Amino acid sequence: MKNLARLALFFSICFTVVFLASVLLRFLGLWIDTARIMPLEPEQSANFIAALKRALPAALYFSILLTLSYAGRRKMAVSLSILGVFVLSTVFVLGFSLGIRQIQGVNFVLDASPAVRGRPGLILSRGGTVMVLLKEGNQGPRVTAFPGQPLLYQEVPRGPNNSVLALPSLPFRDETPWFIQSIFIDLTLSARELDSRLEEGLPFFCVYAGALIFFLASLRFLLDLSNWPLTNLFLGALAFRGILALETFLNSKETAALLGSFLGKGLPALFITPLVFCVLGALVILYTLLACLARRGGE
DSSP states (O other), X not given: OHHHHHHHHHHHHHHHHHHHHHHHHHHHHXXXXXXXXXXXXXXXXXXXXXXXXXXXXXXXXXXXXXXXXXXXXXXXXXXXXXXHHHHHHHHHHHHHHHHHHHHHHSOOOOOOSOOBOOOTTOEEEETTEEEEEOSSSSSSOEEEEOXXXXXXXXXXXXXXXGOBOOOOOOOOOOOOOHHHHHHHHHHHHHHHHXXXXXXXXXXXXXXXXXXXXXXXXGGGGGGGSSSOHHHHHHHHHHHHHHHHHHHHHHTSHHHHXXXXXXXXXXXXXXXXXXXXXXXXXXXXXXXXXXXXXXXXXXX
């Protein structure tokens, strides 16, 4: 009971800290993306809700990984740690998801600043093209410099069909490595999948989230492969990254259609991915059980 209480406390702290940190990073990223667009419309409230939703998978994956590593270092029983992580993760994911849904339904305003408009002298650049605004506003005259061409004065910046030419994005640079970007993309897709399952109904969400958590928690044996906890944590992180990529792969329309053709029409499409997670998790737990029995038999 004491070990279970420590496990619950550790998981609660990990989930809360990772969730809040992910919300902050997501909100700042979305705010920067919004700030790159002229004119800037006040959308902080929408960005905040989006950040809350996108932070949920990151909190789930990282908290389960760190808690399983903690259980391995504390030499907790495998069955107890798997069951404890499964119950805690399910409760937290369900509670946070319903809480985000309630926050989304509340009409509150985080936007206290007016829309930002272009000011005289503002310089924008993109792809070698430089544009200087001459008056306040986003549809006024401007001077444009194309590569290898003289300056062009546009008193009325009209495009095809008399549409106003869009201003280029503000020149922020994005130097994030592709490996990190791919993780962010997969976490975003996972968040969208969780949100869509919740839109379908609470039972569909519980089935999907429960199957995913069951698969992740079944990897407890990875945190006992060696005598070096840091090595085990690294192997677990690689495995969790693979599961995140597998989740994106299974949720794609092409994969769902292919698996649906094999399974037939008896199983609804929404249950295909949870079924795969449950089967894989059961196989991992079976392997863990057989390995424990073989180890005890050898002793």
